[in-house]
Amino acid sequence: MTSPDGDLLARVRERLAHTAAVLTPDVMAAALRAECGGVLGDTDLLDGLAYLETELVGAGRLEPLLADPDVADVLVCGPRTVWVDRGAGLEPAGVLFEDDDAVRRLAARLALAAGRRLDDAQPWVDGHLPAGPGGRAGSGIRLHAVLPPLAHGGTCISLRVLRPATQTLDSLIEGGAVPAEVAGLVRRVVAARLAFLVVGGTGSGKTTLLNGLLGAVDPAERVLCVEDAHELDPVHPHVVSLLARGANVEGVGEVTVRDLVRQALRMRPDRIVVGEVRGAEVVDLLTALNTGHDGGAGTVHANSPREVPARLEALAALGGLGREALHAQLAAAFLSVAIGSVSHSVADGVLGSCCVRLRQCYLGCSGWWGFSRCRVGVPSGPSRRRRGGSRRGLCGGVCVPERTRLRPRAAAQ
Numbered sequence: 001m002t003s004p005d006g007d008l009l010a011r012v013r014e015r016l017a018h019t020a021a022v023l024t025p026d027v028m029a030a031a032l033r034a035e036c037g038g039v040l041g042d043t044d045l046l047d048g049l050a051y052l053e054t055e056l057v058g059a060g061r062l063e064p065l066l067a068d069p070d071v072a073d074v075l076v077c078g079p080r081t082v083w084v085d086r087g088a089g090l091e092p093a094g095v096l097f098e099d100d101d102a103v104r105r106l107a108a109r110l111a112l113a114a115g116r117r118l119d120d121a122q123p124w125v126d127g128h129l130p131a132g133p134g135g136r137a138g139s140g141i142r143l144h145a146v147l148p149p150l151a152h153g154g155t156c157i158s159l160r161v162l163r164p165a166t167q168t169l170d171s172l173i174e175g176g177a178v179p180a181e182v183a184g185l186v187r188r189v190v191a192a193r194l195a196f197l198v199v200g201g202t203g204s205g206k207t208t209l210l211n212g213l214l215g216a217v218d219p220a221e222r223v224l225c226v227e228d229a230h231e232l233d234p235v236h237p238h239v240v241s242l243l244a245r246g247a248n249v250e251g252v253g254e255v256t257v258r259d260l261v262r263q264a265l266r267m268r269p270d271r272i273v274v275g276e277v278r279g280a281e282v283v284d285l286l287t288a289l290n291t292g293h294d295g296g297a298g299t300v301h302a303n304s305p306r307e308v309p310a311r312l313e314a315l316a317a318l319g320g321l322g323r324e325a326l327h328a329q330l331a332a333a334f335l336s337v338a339i340g341s342v343s344h345s346v347a348d349g350v351l352g353s354c355c356v357r358l359r360q361c362y363l364g365c366s367g368w369w370g371f372s373r374c375r376v377g378v379p380s381g382p383s384r385r386r387r388g389g390s391r392r393g394l395c396g397g398v399c400v401p402e403r404t405r406l407r408p409r410a411a412a413q
Contacts, residue, residue, distance in 0.1 A: 025049060059106070
């Protein structure tokens with residue numbers, strides 16, 4: 001026996017639904033024996049228990065995918081369609097569910113594990129699932145789910161596997177992810193305590209590059225990292241991580257990234273880092289960078305340098321900061337911008353590297369008037385982009401205003 005039949009599983013689920021006990025292996029084994037009339041042998045019992053653990057406690061049929069260290073995304077579109085991204089783009093996962101009720105039960109269980117509610121009255125959910133046993137899924141999983149009829153064709157589940165970025169800048173350079181031609185420049189940006197943003201699209205390696213750059217920070221400095229989920233894990237002796245949290249099922253208890261940026265200001269930081277700037281926290285980050293906290297950093301989702309001004313304007317508007325005020329803050333705060341946005345090459349299986357020619361990107365872009373004159377590190381070789389896929393390498397382009405002198409600054413006292 002590799003799995004109990006549907007009727008047996010339904011009976012066991014019904015029995016367990018009426019118990020207040022934690023669903024431990026012993027509790028599930030007892031329920032399985034009771035519903036089978038005690039006629040199962042040891043082998044069948046162990047097989048059935050393993051199946052029940054994933055169906056009732058874990059991620060069900062998605063568990064093997066989430067345990068794969070190469071998997072970045074798992075997407076469920078109804079009972080017959082499951083996609084997986086292992087770094088080379090989306091591909092069919094070969095996983096099927098009995099019906100949409102099975103998908104809905106899984107979505108509701110995952111939402112409950114994330115401390116959220118998912119039902120007809122609240123037909124969508126965003127949440128964060130903690131790491132599984134043995135460190136499965138690294139820093140956990142970002143969950144999103146939508147129920148029918150909003151999701152036409154069946155319940156949709158989107159799972160993004162989060163793993164801490166642990167690579168150092170040296171390892172990124174050695175692996176070819178950061179071109180050697182600009183390695184010296186980015187090191188000088190960090191040593192000079194210039195504020196910088198890492199910019200790129202989804203899966204472009206923004207967090208990985210930021211993590212490597214933070215590892216190059218002077219060991220004597222205190223680095224405060226503010227994130228939605230723990231992804232930054234730089235090789236540095238003095239890093240403090242602050243993690244946001246959502247509201248509970250009663251709608252209270254939310255702690256936002258913006259709240260944590262304000263708290264970080266009171267924790268004697270030498271550098272304040274925001275894992276991903278995607279809301280009103282950009283206002284507090286800019287305020288911090290313009291009040292003596294040099295060397296701050298963060299990532300911003302944008303597909304090209306041209307998109308960054310508009311993106312930051314939209315985020316600043318959420319915090320009540322107007323366009324002119326934003327650009328005045330940017331001109332004083334962000335002295336350098338690193339770009340990461342290079343597609344993965346499937347042909348040779350190696351992360352390709354190229355650099356956006358920032359001079360061409362910034363000139364003529366009115367939003368970047370403060371950065372229109374810049375020095376650019378550009379490695380030789382054409383861009384190696386391809387259509388589709390999500391695994392991208394890192395780009396080594398750095399924009400630094402010509403007036404800026406790349407000399408190390410003393411850490412904030």
